[in-house]
Amino acid sequence: MKTDLQLPSMYDSLKENIGNEANYVPLTPMSFLSRTADVYPDHPSLIYGDQQYTWSQTEYRCQQMAHALKKLGLQAHETVSVLAFNTPETFEAHYYVAMAGGVLNTINTRLDEATISYILDFAETKVLIVDRELLAAAVPGIRALKEQGKSISIILIDDPLALTQPELPNDIEIHLYDELLSNTQITKQDYLKTQVDNELQPLAINFTSGTSGHPKGVVYHHRGSYLMALGTIAGWAVPKHPVYLYTVPLFHCNGWGHAWTMTAMAGTIICTRSIVPKQIFALMKQHRVTHFGGAPIVLNMLANSEDCPDKIADDRTIYCMTAGAPPPAAVLGKMENMGFEVMHVYGLTETYGHILQGTPQPDWVEADAATIAELKARQGVRFPMSESVQVVNPKTGVPVNSDGEEMGEIITRGNTVMTGYLKNPEESEEAFRDGWFWSGDLAVVNPDGYIQVKDRAKDIIISGGENISSVEIENALYKHEAVGDAAVVAMADEKWGETPCAFIELKKGFKANEAEIIEHCKEHIASFKKPSKVVFGDIPKTATGKIQKYELRHKAKKLTD
Template sequence: MSALSFEPLTPTSFLERSAAVFGQRLAVVDGDRRLTYAELWQRVRRLAGALAGLGVRPGDRVAVLAPNGHLLLESTFGVPAAGAVMVPLNIRLSSGELAYILGHAEVSVLLHDDELTGLATAAAEESGQKPRLVSAAAYETLLDAAEPLLVPVTDELTPLSINYTSGTTGRPKGVVYHHRGAYLQALAMALHTRLEAASGYLWTLPMFHCHGWCFPWAVTLAGARHVCLRKVDPGQAWALIREHRVTHLCGAPTVLTSLLAHADAPTAALDPRLLACVGGAPPSPALLGRALQAGIDVLHLYGLTETYGPAVINQPRPEWSGLGVDELAALAARQGVGNVIAQRVRVVGEDGRDVPADAATIGEIAVRGNDVMIGYHRDPAATEKAAPDGWFRTGDLGVLHPDGYVQLVDRAKDVIISGGENIASVEVENALVSHPAVQEAAVVARPDPHWGEVPVAYVTLAAGKGVTAAELIEHVRGRLAHFKAPKAVYFGELPKTSTGKIQKNVLRERAAAGPA
């Protein structure tokens, strides 16, 4: 193809353009640090040069363990600028979980926040990979000494990053993104959320989660402001929103719930008006009502790690304006339609055919398009299983409405979604049964007003053994990230089918009914 009419797509080019167009505009607010787009572009190219100086070559994997801030944002551009593949790490994981990812991805360099030095060191030692560790303090020294570098992208379908799932089948899978998909998904997010140069984006969503739903690139292509927040602190969030004229934020409904519950939450629309994009669970009518009273618009998104974040968007329609809260909530609770770069979202039966668009016939949601992964890193069998006919099966069950909007009716049975984080029940069960007093264990979701869902455990003790619920919870916390530990443990015989299979549907009903 002629160079006259074709240029490989890469999201790094968004920063190059914004540095030229918006060079002196404020790009990043991170505590006391301020960076213009020209300064951000210079630091990103120096990071690329620094990585090359550490021996990183095109295709090598570079991991980053850091909260929302300039280090993680710069790495999102700087690692691919060096031709390397970025591996964003969830800072809430345990050292053992991180060690598995470092080893599986064959990471050669690990950049990390100074406050996470202990966790990074332990994970590196356990991984057997022995990556080169670079703390935030050493990072600045490396940038000062490095020469700017930009490795051109010649094939837009080469890997950009490996994003690990939360381990919904026990072990996390490495989802491979390519440059083209990230570029196009960023464009889709910018368009659907109406980002522009005057916008301010507050980082309430972790940048390490699906690359922040591709908003690091979307905000940058618009020339808007990145306002960083290391952790969700409602008081600090409202202060930043007002000081920096924030117009956009993203997160699970629990994030919006905590913001609206704070004393500093507005009672009328701020100027400029705020848009909250929520995913991971549908916003409840009560949450929508509180948001509307505060003058906050809510946009419901749906996606997975395998789809670069939101592949489906609850596209608002002009005719919805003026509807009552309950009616609007019913419409907003639907997951929606494919975004502008995705193909039409399908709901398919067991035979792989589309179910009727009658809002009643249940099938599995299937997606395809430019915002679907290349595949799972080093796992071709799982890749083939996930997309047996060229359509990715999400594992979520839903219905299709006559207007083409899809709506989830159930999730993959054993996956617990708590505060937007996926928890594999089998992983927690394995941690429980590793205790010598536990004979059997089953973990299911219990509805929770704040987190959406939380894990609870049902345990049968080994004969003659004893252990308390608190001891088991602490046992799990010693092996997994704390948010994966059960919030309650109930003891007794587990209900089973005639073939000996544990009836988790019965346990879910018990959990929903409460401790009694």
């Protein structure tokens, strides 16, 4: 490591030692696996159905697959895309791709064929690892690449727990994941190094949700992912040997970086292909789960499930991390009553996931349950690895007042901010201004210093000159006992310019009408903020549980056309 560090003359004799091989090693989360396999070789690492591995076995499988990728011709910094569920193979990809010198690109499993084709081409994918159930969605993109004369190797995960076993295409050469492993026998001396020459080299490409236009490729480096893992350990107080249920999609911010976090703490990871409340509760009980994560929609599913127990466990607390749209206080309260300790966090794909946490303060215990839930619903204060997070006036860059009223944009800087958008310098330049990353999220700062997101800039409703937060209305809607899911968008109005339009999914077995919902809102928020229209029915969501507001905006537009 070369440095131009300027020091007083008394340090002259040390200049040659600054950043030498003995005292400086580039950071990479790959080191967590080798350390844990050395220290806890026989501790359970991954459990999936009847499959169970130890940490030494997981390290060996990762080394096998890294060698297999190199035999397939993977070169340094080339992309390995993964289109698969939360199974051991996807977890292992978070290590063997980097071991082989490649860059990991996990793809959203619910994307359409056209978007998957775009990502495979744009990311210049050299190897695609794909679950058999998802192969059909990738075939058009694979064929398109081959028609362009571009080479791509296909590795198939043939999971016995898959619900279907589709026929394989005859025109595409396919390697079986398990066969590659069995055909790659290595010794300890053959292990590839788990170090990198430069910690800022690319580790992963994560594509944004792509709610409008093409998704953007967010590039992560080794240093950021390493520090995100350690920051999560400190901020979430993760103990040694946690039992972690992986319900966060591993394609979303690399599963919030928890693949690396849980490896560092020698945890046991419980894998699951899908989120079915009955199965989730069963896995929690069977494996004595201690930690899990999920978007608010997942918490909502669990809290409102017919299989929801009164108490999840009598002998332990289960720690839950949730992130996404601000979770309804009512859902947080119900989860807490079941025995979950919920920590709300905030972040973006561009920040490797969470940078703020609603960490509780000691004096909160004196508040009633409803107040605590409201406090925890806020995004909170910065994580240990977040250098700085501010809420500023987007025009002047001046921090807003800590009054819980003045709204501004969240900006951040630190080691867990993306390198930039892949092959998109214009968007990267727009995101990085004045030494900060600008999130596009609007928030206030409360008197206690806790940040509270109010909306995406594009989701603010401006009615009669008043700024109305869609999140505030949504929180009011969730307080109605019949509301399962809710989303609010702007609807054109001749008099006011815009007014709120609410979309609601009712809980199973419950009924409500528009007048009742609007009257309910008037009891919890200012009358001018109440929805002018309520639409009942299914609400479209992404694979990570985010409500697709752009689709709802189209529906709201049709209501006024």
